[in-house]
Amino acid sequence: MRNLIDIQDLSTTEIEELIGVAEDIIENPKKYAEACHGKKLATLFFEPSTRTRLSFEAAMYELGGNVLSVTDALSSSAAKGESVADTAKTVSCYADIIAMRHPKEGAPLVASLNASIPVINAGDGGHNHPTQTLADILTIHREKGHFEGLTVGFCGDLKFGRTVHSLISALSRYAGIHIVLISPAELKLPSYIKKDVLQKNGIPYEQTTDLLAVMPELDILYMTRVQKERFFNEEDYLRLRDSYILTPDKLKTAKADLSILHPLPRVNEIAVAIDDDPRAVYFKQVKNGKYMRMALILKLLEVVL
Amino acid sequence: MNIDSIKNGIVIDHITAGRGMEIYRLLHLDELDCPVALIKNVQSRKMGKKDIIKVDADLHFDMTILGYVDPDVTVNVIRDGNLVEKKRIELPTRLVDVIRCKNPRCITTTEQELPHIFKLTNPEQRVYRCLYCETKAE
Missing domain, CATH: 3.40.50.1370 (Aspartate/ornithine carbamoyltransferase)
Structure with a gap:
């Protein structure tokens, strides 16, 4: 299972492959419209963000998948003191992939070490994006x-x-x-x-x-x-x-x-x-x-x- | 000053003078009930002054941490009163719960149960960085 925590997790060849797929999506959107049918993306955003979260959600919808969303840390289990590790383990039971934004640097890495599904770093403090x-x-x-x-x-x-x-x-x-x-x-x-x-x-x-x-x-x-x-x-x-x-x-x-x-x-x-x-x-x-x-x-x- | 020679155990030699107590603490030598000697400011031809630690017990513990604290130490293994091995300690590639991340934005500041892990990113300059936030160890 792969995660994306740091851009260096991807080789230049893999980045070129992603560019190729993205350009194919631009040319042939219909081909991808049901590619993720039945799959769920969990967007766990523990820091205010509109565009990145919307971008992830739009991406998943355009692939025919669904989205589970945590948009406000104050209303989430984190406010009750749940650890990132436990959140990752729990969400792994519901979703197929996680996109996480967190104000603390390294939080998505901790999530990836504990989740049983792929984790994407959607921004961690001033660290990586x-x-x-x-x-x-x-x-x-x-x-x-x-x-x-x-x-x-x-x-x-x-x-x-x-x-x-x-x-x-x-x-x-x-x-x-x-x-x-x-x-x-x-x-x-x-x-x-x-x-x-x-x-x-x-x-x-x-x-x-x-x-x-x-x-x-x-x-x-x-x-x-x-x-x-x-x-x-x-x-x-x-x-x-x-x-x-x-x-x-x-x-x-x-x-x-x-x-x-x-x-x-x-x-x-x-x-x-x-x-x-x-x-x-x-x-x-x-x-x-x-x-x-x-x-x-x-x-x-x-x-x- | 006379310290009895040891029969089975280890001698940590060439410790930079003044660092002996730090190594004593990091290796949790205070928790042992066998004879342990920390000798400070021993005259050394090579180093001027040095510290030495002698442990009179057949111990097996992770000594890679020594490479981080004091890379020039040597560890002598003694069996039946004879020196059987002289180990040079290498820089550890990973430090777990040895030092703490000072970055206030690091996830380790809020998640207390996380181990503080540092990885060796530049062996020449002995640079360690936090596994989580990549902040350089001080």
Whole structure:
């Protein structure tokens, strides 16, 4: 039985397979409409989330399956003190696959060690968010057709941004990738990711606080939100919230074929005026996330069509 | 100072001076009822000063933890008063309930029954990371 806890749980070949299935789903949705008939996905969300949960649920419904949902930790057994391990064992009796979001880092791993069904990490604190990475990867693949040789800029909260950590980890396995890290000093990428991922894989990278200076060289600009829930201190959050706001003016020097990604939700870090720019692909990215989650559910449930 | 030589047991030698008590605690040597000697600040040609632990009993316990606490220690196994084996301790690939994760966001902070597991991620720099949240051990 397989789980997806960290994007590194999937080889590049497996990611390519998922991309292939997702693209086939996009082309031939009817072929998959009953693929998970009789199967149940349990979405266990112990932290507020709308889009990721809806994406998982939409994915399962479009595969003809059903969904059991825990959306509010306050009303769940966790509020009574049940452990993640016990929750995983219990839900294994009801469902065929689990998607779990939890504010505590490592909770989905604990669930996977105790469940008798596959567990998908739908985000654990500031740690990992591998299915967002799958959405990002499909988006880059569909926009660029390849990963090799791309210059990818990450902008905003690179310290707590789990989507950033997971995507850097995934991209570091492709040749010729060049990473540009754009953030205020307080929200820089953690040094262990620089050492253990970028330096270990020989990925060239640069760090800057100046988005405009690096804009012309970027093929991909991955914007992130400074997330209030990652801060213990409201003052720090308010001070850093508006560090980088992307406006049409700032895009003047950007490549004509730049792709702007964002894991969403955005607050104000991308001006609404940019939504109409063909380089803004963040809403396509949302849709791609659903297709990749469909492909992943099929893989983990070992559905053969 | 004279400490009797041991007949069957182990001598943990070349302990960095001052770490003997930590090793004594981690190996739960206080729970043994056989003779145990912790000798501190012994003169050493190689190390200047060192600590030594002697345990006069034929023990079998997991000594990989020594590799984490003090990688240069040697463990001498004594049988019938003779040195029969000199073990160099390697870095353990996994530590269970030896150190605790300091990350306040880690699942181990709220689920008390979970074992605190760390895995060796960089042997050259002796870096251990929490199995659950990947925070580096301090």
